[in-house]
Amino acid sequence: MTTAIPLVDLKAAYRRLQAEIDAAVARVLAGGWYILGPEVSAFETEFAAWLGVGHVVGVASGTDAVLLALRALGVGPGDEVITVAHTAVATVAAIELAGATPRFVDIDPITYTLDPAQLAAAVTPRTRAIVPVHLYGAPADMDAVLSVARAHGLLVVEDCAQAHGARTRGQMVGTLGDAAAFSFYPTKNLGALGDGGAVATNRPEVAERLRLLRQYGWRERYVSDVAGYQQPVGRTPGGHPARPPGPSGGGERGPAAAGGAL
Numbered sequence: 534m535t536t537a538i539p540l541v542d543l544k545a546a547y548r549r550l551q552a553e554i555d556a557a558v559a560r561v562l563a564g565g566w567y568i569l570g571p572e573v574s575a576f577e578t579e580f581a582a583w584l585g586v587g588h589v590v591g592v593a594s595g596t597d598a599v600l601l602a603l604r605a606l607g608v609g610p611g612d613e614v615i616t617v618a619h620t621a622v623a624t625v626a627a628i629e630l631a632g633a634t635p636r637f638v639d640i641d642p643i644t645y646t647l648d649p650a651q652l653a654a655a656v657t658p659r660t661r662a663i664v665p666v667h668l669y670g671a672p673a674d675m676d677a678v679l680s681v682a683r684a685h686g687l688l689v690v691e692d693c694a695q696a697h698g699a700r701t702r703g704q705m706v707g708t709l710g711d712a713a714a715f716s717f718y719p720t721k722n723l724g725a726l727g728d729g730g731a732v733a734t735n736r737p738e739v740a741e742r743l744r745l746l747r748q749y750g751w752r753e754r755y756v757s758d759v760a761g762y763q764q765p766v767g768r769t770p771g772g773h774p775a776r777p778p779g780p781s782g783g784g785e786r787g788p789a790a791a792g793g794a795l
């Protein structure tokens with residue numbers, strides 16, 4: 534007899550956290566606030582505290598998190614953004630959606646993350662930013678990335694979509710660059726029931742711009758200060774994870790615990 538073992542069993546985490554998730558869904562439905570609102574704000578505060586970062590801004594997906602982080606930092610048409618050739622297509626799509634041109638460097642064959650030795654040669658006068666990707670939970674070599682960024686005056690947006698809770702030299706990924714993008718796609722280490730994303734940053738002016746960009750550019754309701762569109766965070770009742778993983782939360786690991794981050 535053979536038994537099929539699923540690569541990912543998304544229902545496993547639900548079964549483990551069912552009472553808590555059902556209560557959260559019921560609370561959201563009864564609360565009547567289905568886009569942003571108090572539940573998303575509470576999550577942003579808790580996730581920021583767990584990461585040890587000044588600000589977290591919830592967005593609709595990890596792709597939007599990379600896109601809006603770049604836009605909030607002023608990266609756009611005419612700019613080049615260096616990233617790594619071995620990543621999810623979303624990293625590159627977000628750079629292109631920002632209007633910038635992706636430039637690739639290869640991986641280090643041991644770590645599978647961006648090879649910093651190739652970075653300096655990829656910098657041109659049009660380069661504005663580097664997007665290192667912490668892949669499969671393994672942090673990129675951030676000391677080396679930051680040192681090239683500093684030497685050339687470049688911005689750094691960490692792609693942490695696959696690396697919630699990973700640390701490098703004792704520090705959480707997502708706290709090291711100008712901004713960092715997280716995904717809560719259901720198969721990620723911290724997966725939502727639906728898609729979701731967040732940008733973390735220690736720069737208050739970047740957080741403020743992200744809040745404008747994620748909702749029509751509104752500083753005040755119905756008054757658009759900048760061109761933004763609706764980032765429907767919390768579009769589904771379970772569209773954001775109930776809480777960050779780790780000691781403070783019940784969900785130490787998301788649905789990807791068995792299957793790894795996809």
Ligand SMILES: Cc1ncc(COP(=O)(O)O)c(C=O)c1O
Pocket residue numbers: 594595596597599620621623624666692694695716717718728729730795
């Ligand atoms: C490295 C990486 N960056 C960005 C993303 C985009 O996340 P999302 O699927 O939530 O848009 C993913 C998810 O596939 C990813 O693996």
